[in-house]
Amino acid sequence: MVEKRIPMQVKDAVDLVMSHAGSLETESVALEDSYGRILAQPLTATTDVPPFNRSPYDGYAIRSADTAGASGTSRIPFNVIDHIGAGEVSRKTLNAFEAIRIMTGAQLPAGADAVAMFEQTVENGQSFTLRKPFNKLENVSLQGEDVAHGEEVIESGNLINPGTIALLATFGYSQPQVAKLPTVGILSTGTELLSVGDALVPGKIRNSNGPMIMAQLKRMGIPCKMYGMSIDNLDESFEAVQKAAQETDCLITTGGVSVGDFDFLPAIYERMGAKVLFNKVAMRPGSVTTVAVADGRFLFGLSGNPSACFTGFELFVRPALLKMMGAEKPFLPHTTAFLSEDFEKANPFTRFIRAVYDGETVRPAGFNKSNAVSSIARGNALIVLPGGTRGFVKGDRVDVLLLGVEEGAAKWMV
Amino acid sequence: MVEKRIPMQVKDAVDLVMSHAGSLETESVALEDSYGRILAQPLTATTDVPPFNRSPYDGYAIRSADTAGASGTSRIPFNVIDHIGAGEVSRKTLNAFEAIRIMTGAQLPAGADAVAMFEQTVENGQSFTLRKPFNKLENVSLQGEDVAHGEEVIESGNLINPGTIALLATFGYSQPQVAKLPTVGILSTGTELLSVGDALVPGKIRNSNGPMIMAQLKRMGIPCKMYGMSIDNLDESFEAVQKAAQETDCLITTGGVSVGDFDFLPAIYERMGAKVLFNKVAMRPGSVTTVAVADGRFLFGLSGNPSACFTGFELFVRPALLKMMGAEKPFLPHTTAFLSEDFEKANPFTRFIRAVYDGETVRPAGFNKSNAVSSIARGNALIVLPGGTRGFVKGDRVDVLLLGVEEGAAKWMV
Structure with a gap:
């Protein structure tokens, strides 16, 4: 007699899993x-950006007041008294009609309130002339104009990307606080299984x-404990699953969840006193998930x-683990x-088809029988094709979940 | 006097870089x-898939000839002589009107040429009846029907994904051959730089x-050597760059490539006798790349x-490294x-704008000034907005390069 299971809709199953995902602790790394970890603190500006008034160009730091009345027919000459690169601070203060040669990124010297770009000057040894008046703060990047000290730049729960x-480097977070990684175990069941x-x-x-x-x-970015393979015997499988579950935040088993004579997981869950959230999902493949x-x-x-194993992982395990880590964006x-x-x-059920998406169109990766394995x-x-549908044809717009863009394109497209 | 550089179009610059990318050696891991590595051998089927005729269902293995004439009014009874799960092989051979209870994935027993699913039977202890005739090979997954021994399943040059x-596991590749990882160095230049x-x-x-x-x-998936920071002094910078270049397949420097007074990279390249492929690209940001x-x-x-540094890496360094590893799909x-x-x-130049893509629309990530830093x-x-254009407005369709989908979506969308 085959046990009758009631299938749950995919969205409901996802919601149910997510509602059971707790929160892991945090740690500093x-x-x-920290690449790929989930940020567990807000990234707050610990300084203004820029941290000082700085020159966005290579040129000359000047006093704008000195440029009043400059024109093509009445060029105003300046005397260059110093020369600084990024990271250097001039010890000099500008007096009338003095200038300091300054490189992109350098701090504006005392007295200066504008920068003339090289291409706005005619240079002549230690002096140059200007042909136009400059406004106060013209060609100056102002301290704090991008971000003010104390502003929240990135919220907690974001994935740490490059x-x-x-x-984090800009603001001196040498030991950012991140979510701990879950302890995940993998246990494969099935007497048919050999090692690689x-x-x-x-x-x-x-x-x-x-x-x-x-x-x-x-x-x-999550490591795992491999619990090897359990043989298809209820008592031994129970011991193996029980032990692995106690050592992990999340134990993933493969196989043994169907209604076959040697599918022991249902009995193991019962013996463990586990709460089964669902044992049938209205999806193909993977309805026995x-x-x-x-x-x-x-x-x-x-x-x-x-x-089915692959799909079950991406649909249920992945978002649950991300939610445990506090990720704001846990879904594919x-x-x-x-x-x-x-x-x-x-x-009849929602169908998930492994597919090749090229940025515009999508096709089943294993449409032809010969591609089924690859x-x-x-x-x-x-x-994703909704349950209760049939007859999708070329040109139909369909839902697509992206699986990761580690691999790129064969051609340069722009 | 500012040096005049001739900008190269982005596509030409990419092509030029790619044409100089050599091939790294291979190794077995x-x-x-091996996850994330580039496969350096074809993945060839070392066995048929399935490796034997197997049952795709839980049910009974039978001889189709015995079912001739079965109907709802003339059910044919079978006697169950054995019971096997996946991984088990029955030692028995079916005789007339005998059946073996068989689970999904198990090898078809000798004598059997069809499978009756449980739901096609009426069971009664050690026997059951059928109400319809079965064809030869009905409900049987044939040896080699998915892939034949010797077939190339995945070509060399593909990224190894899950x-x-x-x-690889199915076909017993416990030590696959992959491209060696390039040795990459990073050296940041600039007297303005402090450590994190x-x-x-x-x-x-x-x-x-x-x-x-x-x-x-x-x-x-590529590690790197950090060469720290070089000060803005030509001789010392030359020594640092020269040494780092000799120790790596690819040395990435940041800063020092513009035409400022302390931008020493052009002089260093000259002193090293390096061939400069380009020193100006018709792109923003990063024209000095x-x-x-x-x-x-x-x-x-x-x-x-x-x-500019980020974009230069993704546009030029990334595909060059992937090509060195023999990747078939090196581009974003x-x-x-x-x-x-x-x-x-x-x-005026091709513009690359850091953007948030949600699967349908895209918007500049730093459109508002306050978002510039984040x-x-x-x-x-x-x-990607082509050079020589202006005035893109909401609703325009634009080119987008995807940067990696480590992070997902905040909502379950299907």
Whole structure:
């Protein structure tokens, strides 16, 4: 007798998982190790930007008052009394008709209130002339004009990208506060599984889901504990799952969640006293994806089918882990694109199709039978077709979730 | 006297850089360390997929011949003689009207040539009945139907993503061959630069470009050597650059490439006998970006301005490093999107604007003055506006280069 499960809609399942995601603690890390982490403090300006009035050009710092009345027929001469580059501060103060040669980024010297760019001057040894009057603060970047000391520049919960690193460096955050990384375990179930290094034997296949999930976590910057493979025996599997769950914030298992005779996860969850959030989702692939919670820890029971396993991770595990880290943007980026091939299958459940998105159109990565196996590696996106639909054709605009843009384009497009 | 430089168009500059990118050697790495690397061998199927005829469902393996004539009014009974899960192989061979209970993924037993799903049966202890005839090979996944032994599944030059890892695991590649990572050095120039941990002093700012580029490399999975900061003195800078260039495949410097009095990179390139590919690009920001080659090594002279430095890296350094690793897709992914804000500035040169792309529309990340500083961290894309244009308005469709989708969306969109 096959157990009857009630499928939950994908959005409801996602919401339910997210509502059970707690918050991890925070820690401080060295700036050079902070790329990819989630910022756990607001990034506040610890200084004005610019930190002083500075020259945005190579030229001469002058007193604007001295330029009054300058014209092409009545050029005003200036005497150059010093020469400073960025990082240098002149010890001199400008007097009438004096100038200091100044490079981009250097602090405006005392007395100066404007900068004449080289191309606005006619130079002649230690002097130059101007042919136009300058306004007070003309060609000057004012202290604090970009950001004032104390302003919040980036909110807590943002992912630290290379630009964030630049800001953290600018403001002297050498040990930024970030969310701790969750402790994630991976346990693959199934007597059919061999290790990658094993030779094939009849009836068996190599475990590809474990290494794949490890890489999906690595893409998020999250390490994991590999709990190896559990054999399909209820008592031993229970012990293995129980131990792994106690050692992790989130245990991901693959396989064993369906209703087959050797699918022990449902019984294990029950024996652990885990609260099963759902054990059937109205999606293909991955309808058997099961998520449970025990002692405040997540138990993600992903399908043993590689495509379903991959999709279950991206749809449920990924946002849950990001929310645990306080990320403001935990979901896969979404766009829409035109289908470049027909897809006429019916979609009784919401269908997630591994797809190749080229910035404009999208096509199933494994549309042709011969691509079915390679599609798992070729896709950079998931097409999402709503449940209760059929007959999508070339040119239809469909929802697309982006899977990560580590890989680029073969051509320079602009 | 300001040196007159001739600007090169961006596309020509990119092409020129790419034409000078050599090939790095290859190495084998453990599968679990191969995520993000560039595959340096074709991924060839070392076995059929499936590796044996298998059941795609939970049900009963039968002989199709025994089902001839079955109907709702004339059900045919079968006797169950064994019970196997995935990974198990039955030692029994089916005789007439015998069946073996079989789970999804298990190898078809000897004698069987079809599978009846549970829902197609009426079970009764150790037997069941069928109400319809089955075709030969009905509900059987055939050995090799997805991929045949020896087929090339993924070409050399692809980035190893989580799906690639799954395929490598499936086919037993425990030590895949990948491109070696380039040795990249970063050297920041400028007397104005302080380290991140330093307190500010008059005229100085903290070095943000060095840590930022380190993170841009890290996003590509490439480590780097930090050569710290060189002071603005020609002889000492020359020694520092010369030494760093000899120790790396690619040396990235920041600052010192303009035409200011203390911009020593042009003189250093000359003294090194480096071939300068270009020292002015028709782009904003980053028009002073300079790329040179010496002894087959790249010298990337990026602007000291953080936005220009960032853009110069993504446009020139990134694809060059990827090409050195043999990547088939070295360029930033491209799409188009509707501007959600006016951008009326003139673009005498091609303009690259740090932007926020939401999958449909795009807007400059630092459009308002108050966002100028934070834009470097907020952007996930670059808007590209062609040189010689002006007056882009809300609703215009513009070119967009995507910068990486580490960060996601705040909302679940489908």
